[in-house]
Amino acid sequence: MAKLLLYLTLATSLIPLFSVAFSPENPTDRRVLVLVDDFAIKSSHSLYFGSLTSRGFQLEFKLADDPNIGLQRYGQYLYDALVLFCPSVERFGGSIDVASIVDFVDSGHDLIVAADSNASDLIREVATECGVDFDEDPAAMVIDHINYAVSNFDGDHTLIASDDFIKADVILGSKKIEAPVLFQGIGHSLNPANSLVLKVLSASSSAYSANPKSKLSNPPSLTGSAISLVSVVQARNNARILITGSLSMFSNRSGVQKAGSSIKHEKSGNEQFLTEISKWVFHERGHLKAVNVRHHKVGESDEPAIYRINDDLEYSVEIYEWSGTSWEPYVSDDVQVQFYMMSPYVLKTLSTDQKGHYSAEFKVPDVYGVFQFKVEYQRLGYTSLSLSKQIPVRPYRHNEYERFLPAAYPYYGSAFSMMAGFFIFTIVHLYSK
Known part of the structure; x- marks a missing residue:
């Protein structure tokens, strides 16, 4: 009996700790499920994951086709946010599919989707549900022969150095991003019927989307600043989504020099850009x-x-x-x-x-x-x-109105003058011969 009382006392003392840890007063997503094609991404993208971990996020990595994965159990969601770093997955494992991901967002949870040049139809469908459309050509990539990054492989100019950011401190922070962001992947356009989608990082006016390994036979469908490299969505229930066509932009690659510029940055703007935008996506800001x-x-x-x-x-x-x-x-x-x-x-x-x-x-x-x-x-x-x-x-009650209204004085006067006139007329009529 004494042991039972001791256990009850300890359990009661721990209740405040759990109520603080899971307090609804803290809006920041903490439990994050990361679905990947290969666990090697944990090391190649360690800087980005380390930034999230240092801010208190609990990352759980699983293969996208793991048969045991699921977003909820017994009607309760197990995670606060979902990160899809699995562009080539053809079919999710477990109970996850496009409909469950949409329900996850509709329940107020956040989502990050990263694609690349080998993006599957499944990932494209998820992006379409979020209001963006990747280039229909499966071999297309964003090419820019003017604003590309200087590298040892300059031939196709698919490694872009972009600095056309959205002008919103609440999304990207107040500190200016000095270095360009390296992007290599596929572009997308925004659904004009969806007013909730915003371009955060746009391509330059000289960019276009095409297959870099073949000659253009027709004009490209996506050109110039209509190409979005990174977009965000804030749903009506305040759930937030980040969509990009480049998984490599989250990698540990550093150092950038924009073509035509003599300035070589030892560090690209990717880390700062992705850190600031992840603060917005995970409700740490705004x-x-x-x-x-x-x-x-x-x-x-x-x-x-x-x-x-x-x-x-x-x-x-x-x-x-x-x-x-x-x-x-x-x-x-x-x-x-x-x-x-x-x-x-x-x-x-x-x-x-x-x-x-x-x-x-x-x-x-x-x-x-x-x-x-x-x-x-x-x-x-x-x-x-x-x-x-x-x-x-x-309205006013009957006893709350003013007894005599100044605006009605002429009417009061006419009523009393008529009564006085009638009284005088009666006297004159009765007593006159």
């Missing part, structure tokens, strides 16, 4: 949360169950951004609140105290019904915020 959503009458602190027309009210919310280790105040001047019924009756920009607290005061419109406080905040690179609170608005 992840927002809203707390303490409140509203009340001006001068009061309690939240009422109903408002009256023309009441003065105050709406407030606190917004924080995850920095990778803690929640920091989010500061912006473009957060707006709507007082909404079928359409916005009030649209007000929230003022901030630079500490994450946003508030605004306004008057309830002279219309009664069921309204909503709505905040729909969507900005490039940030998780979207969708807040709503429903509140009814009533």
Whole structure:
């Protein structure tokens, strides 16, 4: 009995530790499944994997055709993110297929897909589901005869030195990437019907997609800056996806010199670029949360169950951004609140105290019904915020109106003058001969 009490005491003492480790307050993905074609990639891409491990990620490597792999067990997902470094896989092992990967993302989890020149139809289908289309020619690669990287194998100019980055600090960080990024692989285009896909690294205007081992008989289907080298997707449920046509760009290759430039960089921009973009993909940056959503009458602190027309009210919310280790105040001047019924009756920009607290005061419109406080905040690179609170608005009660309205004085005067005239007319009529 004493031993049983001791075990119960130890188990109870460990509960807070587990609740901290798996706290939903930490949005960063920690359990990552990496599917590879060959375990040799662990050493050839060790710098990238080491960057993730140093930031606290738990990487689990498995062969893509392993018959025992699965993303969930007993209805619960085993991983927070999935990395597909298996461009040549024809069929996933275990219970993983394209539909399960799509469900994984639809459940709010993150995904990285890296292809190359021998990308299988399976990997292409996964990319298509995410809103990008790789070049249909299976032998095509991105070629650039102007912006290529100087190397010992310059013949086909498929090793590109690209520096056409998206201008968004929230995705790539505030520190400028000085060296070009080495890219060798296949290009892709964005599905024009999908507004959620963004080009993070684009090809130059002199690039095109074609088979480097054969002569061009027809104009290439993908040319210039329409070719995306690296793209990202932020789904409506805030799941994030990274898609690239080059697995080698994650490798430990270093040193780059762009053609026509005398500057030779001892280190390419790949490591910095991929580290910064992985912080975004895994929600270490650009992840927002809203707390303490409140509203009340001006001068009061309690939240009422109903408002009256023309009441003065105050709406407030606190917004924080995850920095990778803690929640920091989010500061912006473009957060707006709507007082909404079928359409916005009030649209007000929230003022901030630079500490994450946003508030605004306004008057309830002279219309009664069921309204909503709505905040729909969507900005490039940030998780979207969708807040709503429903509140009814009533008209004045019969005893809340002013007894005499100044605007009605002429009508009051006409009524009393008519009564006085009728009284005088009656007296004159009755007592006159």
